[in-house]
Amino acid sequence: MGALVDLDVVRARRMADKAFSHWPRRVGYRPEPTDRPTHLPDMVVGALAELDTPATLALYDLVLESRGWGPGERFPYLEPNEKLEALDAFLFLADQLRFEMMRRLEWVENTLGEQFSLMELAGDPMGCQYEQAHLVPTLSKRCHRYRELERQARIEPGAAVRSLIPEALHTFRHRLSKGE
Numbered sequence: 001m002g003a004l005v006d007l008d009v010v011r012a013r014r015m016a017d018k019a020f021s022h023w024p025r026r027v028g029y030r031p032e033p034t035d036r037p038t039h040l041p042d043m044v045v046g047a048l049a050e051l052d053t054p055a056t057l058a059l060y061d062l063v064l065e066s067r068g069w070g071p072g073e074r075f076p077y078l079e080p081n082e083k084l085e086a087l088d089a090f091l092f093l094a095d096q097l098r099f100e101m102m103r104r105l106e107w108v109e110n111t112l113g114e115q116f117s118l119m120e121l122a123g124d125p126m127g128c129q130y131e132q133a134h135l136v137p138t139l140s141k142r143c144h145r146y147r148e149l150e151r152q153a154r155i156e157p158g159a160a161v162r163s164l165i166p167e168a169l170h171t172f173r174h175r176l177s178k179g180e
Helices: 007-019 023-027 042-049 053-065 072-077 079-106 118-123 125-130 144-157 156-160 165-180
Strands: none
Touching: 007 053, 007 118, 007 156, 023 042, 023 053, 023 144, 042 053, 042 079, 042 165, 053 072, 053 118, 072 079, 072 125, 079 156, 079 165, 118 125, 144 156
Protein backbone atom coordinates (compact mmCIF):
# COMPACT_ATOMS: atom_id res chain seq x y z
CA MET A 1 0.00 0.00 0.00
CA GLY A 2 1.35 3.45 -0.94
CA ALA A 3 2.06 6.25 1.48
CA LEU A 4 -0.60 8.90 2.00
CA VAL A 5 0.35 12.35 0.76
CA ASP A 6 -1.05 15.39 2.53
CA LEU A 7 -1.87 17.74 -0.34
CA ASP A 8 -1.95 20.77 1.96
CA VAL A 9 1.65 20.05 2.97
CA VAL A 10 2.68 19.63 -0.67
CA ARG A 11 0.95 22.90 -1.65
CA ALA A 12 2.52 24.76 1.27
CA ARG A 13 5.96 23.42 0.35
CA ARG A 14 5.53 24.41 -3.29
CA MET A 15 4.34 27.89 -2.30
CA ALA A 16 7.29 28.33 0.08
CA ASP A 17 9.71 27.12 -2.61
CA LYS A 18 8.46 29.90 -4.90
CA ALA A 19 8.32 32.51 -2.12
CA PHE A 20 11.91 31.89 -1.07
CA SER A 21 13.39 31.07 -4.48
CA HIS A 22 15.02 34.50 -4.93
CA TRP A 23 16.10 34.92 -1.30
CA PRO A 24 19.60 33.43 -1.72
CA ARG A 25 20.37 36.13 -4.32
CA ARG A 26 18.54 38.91 -2.49
CA VAL A 27 19.53 38.28 1.16
CA GLY A 28 21.97 35.36 1.04
CA TYR A 29 19.74 32.80 2.72
CA ARG A 30 16.85 30.47 1.89
CA PRO A 31 14.47 29.71 4.79
CA GLU A 32 12.60 26.46 5.24
CA PRO A 33 8.80 26.60 4.75
CA THR A 34 8.14 26.48 8.51
CA ASP A 35 10.88 28.93 9.57
CA ARG A 36 9.85 31.73 11.86
CA PRO A 37 11.65 35.07 12.08
CA THR A 38 13.32 33.68 15.21
CA HIS A 39 14.98 30.98 13.06
CA LEU A 40 16.69 33.41 10.68
CA PRO A 41 20.41 34.17 11.06
CA ASP A 42 21.30 37.61 12.44
CA MET A 43 22.71 38.75 9.08
CA VAL A 44 19.41 37.98 7.36
CA VAL A 45 17.30 39.68 10.02
CA GLY A 46 19.59 42.70 9.78
CA ALA A 47 19.37 42.80 5.98
CA LEU A 48 15.58 42.42 5.94
CA ALA A 49 15.09 45.02 8.69
CA GLU A 50 17.06 47.60 6.68
CA LEU A 51 14.47 47.41 3.87
CA ASP A 52 16.91 48.21 1.08
CA THR A 53 15.89 47.22 -2.45
CA PRO A 54 16.91 43.53 -2.31
CA ALA A 55 15.30 43.09 1.12
CA THR A 56 12.13 44.86 0.00
CA LEU A 57 11.90 42.59 -3.03
CA ALA A 58 12.52 39.53 -0.84
CA LEU A 59 9.62 40.52 1.41
CA TYR A 60 7.39 41.24 -1.59
CA ASP A 61 8.38 37.82 -3.03
CA LEU A 62 7.09 36.28 0.18
CA VAL A 63 3.89 38.34 0.29
CA LEU A 64 2.99 37.94 -3.38
CA GLU A 65 3.96 34.28 -3.76
CA SER A 66 2.00 33.37 -0.61
CA ARG A 67 -1.04 34.59 -2.54
CA GLY A 68 -0.05 33.02 -5.87
CA TRP A 69 0.59 36.44 -7.46
CA GLY A 70 4.17 35.92 -8.60
CA PRO A 71 7.53 37.42 -7.60
CA GLY A 72 8.09 40.74 -5.85
CA GLU A 73 8.79 42.59 -9.09
CA ARG A 74 5.10 42.18 -9.99
CA PHE A 75 3.97 44.47 -7.16
CA PRO A 76 3.68 47.66 -9.30
CA TYR A 77 1.49 45.80 -11.81
CA LEU A 78 -1.07 44.43 -9.35
CA GLU A 79 -4.68 45.53 -9.44
CA PRO A 80 -5.41 48.30 -6.87
CA ASN A 81 -7.14 46.01 -4.33
CA GLU A 82 -4.37 43.41 -4.61
CA LYS A 83 -1.73 46.12 -4.34
CA LEU A 84 -3.31 47.45 -1.13
CA GLU A 85 -3.53 43.94 0.35
CA ALA A 86 0.11 43.26 -0.58
CA LEU A 87 1.27 46.59 0.85
CA ASP A 88 -0.54 45.96 4.14
CA ALA A 89 1.01 42.48 4.40
CA PHE A 90 4.45 43.86 3.48
CA LEU A 91 4.29 46.57 6.18
CA PHE A 92 3.10 44.03 8.74
CA LEU A 93 5.92 41.64 7.81
CA ALA A 94 8.52 44.45 7.89
CA ASP A 95 7.33 45.34 11.40
CA GLN A 96 7.65 41.72 12.52
CA LEU A 97 11.23 41.50 11.25
CA ARG A 98 12.16 44.77 12.93
CA PHE A 99 10.55 43.54 16.14
CA GLU A 100 12.63 40.36 15.81
CA MET A 101 15.74 42.50 15.51
CA MET A 102 14.74 44.35 18.70
CA ARG A 103 13.99 41.05 20.44
CA ARG A 104 17.54 39.93 19.69
CA LEU A 105 18.79 43.18 21.22
CA GLU A 106 16.61 42.31 24.26
CA TRP A 107 14.60 45.50 23.87
CA VAL A 108 11.21 43.80 23.37
CA GLU A 109 9.47 40.54 24.30
CA ASN A 110 6.47 38.54 23.02
CA THR A 111 6.81 39.00 19.27
CA LEU A 112 4.46 37.41 16.76
CA GLY A 113 7.58 36.04 15.04
CA GLU A 114 8.03 33.69 17.98
CA GLN A 115 4.58 32.20 17.30
CA PHE A 116 4.16 32.21 13.53
CA SER A 117 6.20 31.22 10.48
CA LEU A 118 7.27 33.71 7.83
CA MET A 119 4.75 32.10 5.46
CA GLU A 120 1.93 32.53 7.99
CA LEU A 121 2.88 36.14 8.74
CA ALA A 122 3.02 37.01 5.03
CA GLY A 123 0.03 34.97 3.92
CA ASP A 124 -2.45 35.72 6.70
CA PRO A 125 -1.43 38.78 8.71
CA MET A 126 -4.98 39.39 9.93
CA GLY A 127 -5.28 35.80 11.17
CA CYS A 128 -1.96 36.06 13.01
CA GLN A 129 -3.06 39.28 14.67
CA TYR A 130 -6.48 37.91 15.55
CA GLU A 131 -5.01 34.95 17.44
CA GLN A 132 -2.73 37.01 19.69
CA ALA A 133 -3.33 39.34 22.61
CA HIS A 134 -0.25 41.47 21.81
CA LEU A 135 -0.11 42.93 18.31
CA VAL A 136 3.01 44.88 19.25
CA PRO A 137 5.70 43.29 21.39
CA THR A 138 6.10 44.30 25.00
CA LEU A 139 8.85 46.73 25.86
CA SER A 140 11.45 44.76 27.83
CA LYS A 141 12.73 45.94 31.19
CA ARG A 142 16.19 45.15 29.79
CA CYS A 143 15.76 47.88 27.16
CA HIS A 144 18.15 50.74 27.91
CA ARG A 145 15.29 53.25 27.38
CA TYR A 146 12.71 51.34 29.42
CA ARG A 147 12.26 54.02 32.13
CA GLU A 148 11.95 56.75 29.52
CA LEU A 149 9.35 54.86 27.45
CA GLU A 150 7.53 52.95 30.21
CA ARG A 151 4.58 55.35 30.51
CA GLN A 152 4.16 55.75 26.74
CA ALA A 153 4.37 51.96 26.32
CA ARG A 154 1.31 51.55 28.57
CA ILE A 155 -0.70 54.18 26.66
CA GLU A 156 0.61 53.76 23.09
CA PRO A 157 2.66 50.56 22.94
CA GLY A 158 2.99 50.66 19.15
CA ALA A 159 4.36 54.19 19.09
CA ALA A 160 6.74 53.50 21.98
CA VAL A 161 8.20 50.36 20.43
CA ARG A 162 8.36 51.77 16.90
CA SER A 163 10.17 54.87 18.19
CA LEU A 164 13.12 52.53 18.87
CA ILE A 165 13.43 51.31 15.26
CA PRO A 166 16.02 53.84 13.99
CA GLU A 167 18.25 53.28 17.02
CA ALA A 168 17.75 49.52 16.82
CA LEU A 169 18.79 49.47 13.15
CA HIS A 170 21.96 51.40 14.01
CA THR A 171 22.75 49.25 17.07
CA PHE A 172 22.09 45.96 15.26
CA ARG A 173 24.16 47.04 12.24
CA HIS A 174 27.03 47.94 14.60
CA ARG A 175 26.70 44.62 16.43
CA LEU A 176 26.84 42.71 13.14
CA SER A 177 29.89 44.64 11.95
CA LYS A 178 31.70 43.70 15.18
CA GLY A 179 30.71 40.05 14.75
CA GLU A 180 28.90 39.91 18.10
